[in-house]
Amino acid sequence: MPKVRDLMTRRVECIGADETLEVAARRLRDLDVGALPVLxxxxxxxxxxxxxxxxxxxxxEGSDARSERVGAIAARPPVTIDPEATIENAIALMEGRRVRRLPVIQEGRLVGxxxxxxxxxxYATYRVGELIAFISQ
Structure with missing residues (x-):
C-alpha cells in the first residue's frame, strides 16, 4: 500500500498570512485550486x-476582501500528515477531520x-489495473 509521499503533490503553491483575501481569491482562481496553505x-x-x-x-461575515488578511480567517491549526503515513491513515484523517486536503509536514517543513x-x-488507476489483470487471466 502506498505512502502519502507516493501520492502527494510536491510543488505546493502557498500564500502569506499577511496577504489580503482579494489577493488570495485571485491566486485560487489563477491556479484553479480550491485551497492554499498559509505561511x-x-x-x-x-x-x-x-x-x-x-x-x-x-x-x-462582513470582511472587506481588499483589507482583511488571510491569517485572520485561515483554518488554524492546520490538519497535517507525515509523508511516511499510509494512505489509509490519510483517508481516515480526512474523514475524521472533514478536510479535503492535508499539508504534508516533514521535520517541521511543508513538503507537499x-x-x-x-x-x-x-484508487481509480489501481482498480483499472486490477480489472485488467482479472480479465487477462
Whole structure:
C-alpha cells in the first residue's frame, strides 16, 4: 500500500498570512485550486485557506476582501500528515477531520500536499489495473 509521499503533490503553491483575501481569491482562481496553505512570515505553516473560507468566514461575515488578511480567517491549526503515513491513515484523517486536503509536514517543513483527488486518482488507476489483470487471466 502506498505512502502519502507516493501520492502527494510536491510543488505546493502557498500564500502569506499577511496577504489580503482579494489577493488570495485571485491566486485560487489563477491556479484553479480550491485551497492554499498559509505561511507565517517565518515560512512555517500557519493554516489552510479555502475558497469557502473566503466566502463564509470572510465576505459573509462582513470582511472587506481588499483589507482583511488571510491569517485572520485561515483554518488554524492546520490538519497535517507525515509523508511516511499510509494512505489509509490519510483517508481516515480526512474523514475524521472533514478536510479535503492535508499539508504534508516533514521535520517541521511543508513538503507537499495530499488531496482527496490524489487518492481518488490512485484508487481509480489501481482498480483499472486490477480489472485488467482479472480479465487477462
Amino acid at each position: 507565517a512570515p517565518d515560512g512555517d505553516l500557519a493554516g489552510m485557506l479555502t475558497d469557502r473560507d473566503i466566502v463564509i468566514r470572510g465576505i459573509a 500536499i495530499l488531496a482527496q483527488a490524489d487518492v481518488a486518482r490512485y
